[in-house]
Amino acid sequence: xAILGPIxxxxxxAAITLLAIAILNFFLIHAAPGDPAAVIAGExxxxxxxxxxxxxxxxxxxxPFYVQLARYVGNxxxxxxxxxFRQGAPVLDLILDRLPATLLLTLTAFGISLVGxxxxxxxxSARVGKIGDSLLTGFALLFYATPLYWAxxxxxxxxxxxxxxxxxxxxxxxxxxxxxxxxxxxxxSHLVLPASTLGLFFMAVYMRMTRASMLEVGQQDFVKxxxxxxxxxxxxxRRHILRNALLPVVTLAGLQAGQLVGGAVLTETVFAWPGIGxxxxxxxxxxxxxxxxxVFLVSAAMVIVFNIITDIVYRLIDPRIGHKA
Amino acid sequence: MSFWKRFSTNRGAVFGLILLFLVIAIALLAPxxxxxxxxxxxxxxxxxxxxxxxxxxGTDTLGRDVLSGLVYGARVSLLxxxxxxxxxxxxxxxxxxxxxxYGGWVDECAMRFTEFFQTIPNFALAxxxxxxxxxxxGSITLSIAIVSWPPVARLVRAEVMSVTKREYxxxxxLAGLSNMKILIGQVLPNTVSPIIVMASLMVAxxxxxxxxxxxxxxxxxxxxxxxxxxxxxRTVIRTAWWLSFFPGLAIILTVLALNLIGEGLNDxxxxxxxxxxxx
Numbered sequence: 302x303a304i305l306g307p308i309x310x311x312x313x314x315a316a317i318t319l320l321a322i323a324i325l326n327f328f329l330i331h332a333a334p335g336d337p338a339a340v341i342a343g344e345x346x347x348x349x350x351x352x353x354x355x356x357x358x359x360x361x362x363x364x365p366f367y368v369q370l371a372r373y374v375g376n377x378x379x380x381x382x383x384x385x386f387r388q389g390a391p392v393l394d395l396i397l398d399r400l401p402a403t404l405l406l407t408l409t410a411f412g413i414s415l416v417g418x419x420x421x422x423x424x425x426s427a428r429v430g431k432i433g434d435s436l437l438t439g440f441a442l443l444f445y446a447t448p449l450y451w452a453x454x455x456x457x458x459x460x461x462x463x464x465x466x467x468x469x470x471x472x473x474x475x476x477x478x479x480x481x482x483x484x485x486x487x488x489x490s491h492l493v494l495p496a497s498t499l500g501l502f503f504m505a506v507y508m509r510m511t512r513a514s515m516l517e518v519g520q521q522d523f524v525k526x527x528x529x530x531x532x533x534x535x536x537x538x539r540r541h542i543l544r545n546a547l548l549p550v551v552t553l554a555g556l557q558a559g560q561l562v563g564g565a566v567l568t569e570t571v572f573a574w575p576g577i578g579x580x581x582x583x584x585x586x587x588x589x590x591x592x593x594x595x596v597f598l599v600s601a602a603m604v605i606v607f608n609i610i611t612d613i614v615y616r617l618i619d620p621r622i623g624h625k626a
Numbered sequence: 627m628s629f630w631k632r633f634s635t636n637r638g639a640v641f642g643l644i645l646l647f648l649v650i651a652i653a654l655l656a657p658x659x660x661x662x663x664x665x666x667x668x669x670x671x672x673x674x675x676x677x678x679x680x681x682x683x684g685t686d687t688l689g690r691d692v693l694s695g696l697v698y699g700a701r702v703s704l705l706x707x708x709x710x711x712x713x714x715x716x717x718x719x720x721x722x723x724x725x726x727x728y729g730g731w732v733d734e735c736a737m738r739f740t741e742f743f744q745t746i747p748n749f750a751l752a753x754x755x756x757x758x759x760x761x762x763x764g765s766i767t768l769s770i771a772i773v774s775w776p777p778v779a780r781l782v783r784a785e786v787m788s789v790t791k792r793e794y795x796x797x798x799x800l801a802g803l804s805n806m807k808i809l810i811g812q813v814l815p816n817t818v819s820p821i822i823v824m825a826s827l828m829v830a831x832x833x834x835x836x837x838x839x840x841x842x843x844x845x846x847x848x849x850x851x852x853x854x855x856x857x858x859x860r861t862v863i864r865t866a867w868w869l870s871f872f873p874g875l876a877i878i879l880t881v882l883a884l885n886l887i888g889e890g891l892n893d894x895x896x897x898x899x900x901x902x903x904x905x
Binding site: 318321322329332333442443445446447448449450451454455457458462556559560562563564566567570571581582585586588590593594596597600601603604605608 | 742744745746747748749750751753754755757758759830834837838841842843844853856857860863864867870871874877878879881882885886
């Protein structure tokens with residue numbers, strides 16, 4: 302398989318990147334205000350000198366710098382992200398508990414934005430210079446300038462408060478104890494608003510990119526040949542232009558995945574969506590640095606996974622890539 | 627005047643420019659329009675727009691004038707947007723220029739470094755940085771700069787690489803100019819136009835970032851900003867829609883203006899590139 306070699310390379314690179322992020326995290330923890338031991342002692346409700354000294358020894362804070370660094374990186378490699386004293390649980394448990402909700406939200410938003418953006422971009426490029434194109438481009442420009450959290454709030458206001466069509470809060474109806482299909486339907490109805498508002502901004506990005514890419518590919522010689530052969534316009538657009546125009550869009554989508562994960566913090570905050578973004582928001586107010594940095598590390602890992610997946614998809618769409626590499 | 631001519635053929639860009647001038651004027655005139663400042667309690671809380679004379683956008687949860695907050699918020703948005711962009715340019719331009727000019731291992735190292743920063747989800751990094759440095763105007767600006775320089779470095783690197791291949795650079799070398807003199811005097815001036823275009827779009831992104839941070843409660847506690855206004859009104863969206871609606875509108879208009887200006891600048895400065903693959 303020609304596909305495996307480069308993927309292994311990507312995995313190695315991903316591991317190095319994660320290691321670098323863990324090291325960055327270590328420095329960030331040390332830059333955080335207050336001695337961690339004093340902070341912990343304060344949170345535990347006691348703060349005499351002896352206890353702080355004991356804590357320092359227990360957490361290895363009296364060790365030299367490089368020992369602490371090695372220890373921290375070792376912990377991260379063994380998936381120990383520290384303990385959240387505010388929540389009274391290991392950070393990893395907190396994150397694993399919340400991760401499925403975030404994955405559901407970001408993947409749905411990613412799907413919506415990619416499909417919607419490409420469809421709008423293709424539609425706009427087919428009507429270039431006409432009123433339909435101007436409308437779609439105008440919408441994209443507007444979405445592109447709209448803060449994610451504001452779009453989310455307005456969606457709650459319109460579709461939940463005023464029209465009463467969709468729930469604007471939470472992950473499922475609390476206390477309803479639905480099971481099976483009813484529960485799935487319930488979660489789905491809660492998912493619509495957060496996923497579409499998170500996807501809106503990225504839809505605008507992909508729409509602009511698809512439109513530009515379609516127009517550019519449309520001017521190439523092989524398209525003229527197809528047209529000269531007498532093929533119908535829709536067929537040329539679908540088979541000849543779109544397939545080639547999608548490549549830069551997929552690349553961009555992979556790069557943008559990180560923004561999507563970051564944007565989830567805002568969307569989850571507005572919709573009280575119980576994901577890691579909401580966890581980060583809750584930890585901000587409490588200055589729970591272990592949790593904040595844990596979420597940061599995990600979201601960076603998510604981006605890396607996203608990127609590897611895009612890379613695979615890219616190779617599947619365009620078999621030429623594998624041979625070049 | 628061909629630059630201005632080309633810029634003004636793009637009607638959207640002219641509209642954006644007028645809008646931006648309006649926002650700048652409002653920001654500058656804020657202390658004259660509302661001498662009491664944005665934090666003063668002027669009436670009872672939760673007054674809807676136009677309910678009380680002189681309070682066109684109503685009052686917020688603590689009885690502060692929403693319009694006054696909007697006007698002062700414009701200052702923070704523009705200031706943070708501008709300064710963080712300048713700071714991002716100060717990191718990205720030298721790094722990209724050195725990478726593109728010297729190539730080889732310098733390029734390799736610089737690009738690995740840039741790639742690393744591009745992989746990290748930039749909004750999450752900004753949150754972490756502001757939370758750790760404690761929210762203040764300085765830490766917000768610095769954090770936004772730290773997360774937004776990588777695209778600049780990549781752009782400048784690509785531009786410098788293509789300019790360095792031109793013949794006049796060979797001529798400059800033959801004339802005995804030093805590397806630094808060639809890079810600063812001959813290469814960089816020819817990469818300015820795409821940098822200007824990118825910078826105008828970066829100011830827009832920075833304003834969005836700043837407002838998102840303030841929305842999450844990571845704004846400078848002493849300074850009124852649009853994101854803070856929306857964030858403070860988040861929980862009362864059901865009863866007091868105007869508290870979040872108007873600041874959001876202000877953000878959209880300002881960001882839209884900057885994006886439109888960026889497109890106009892692109893048309894005017896890179897005529898041969900205009901309307902092509904940009905997203």
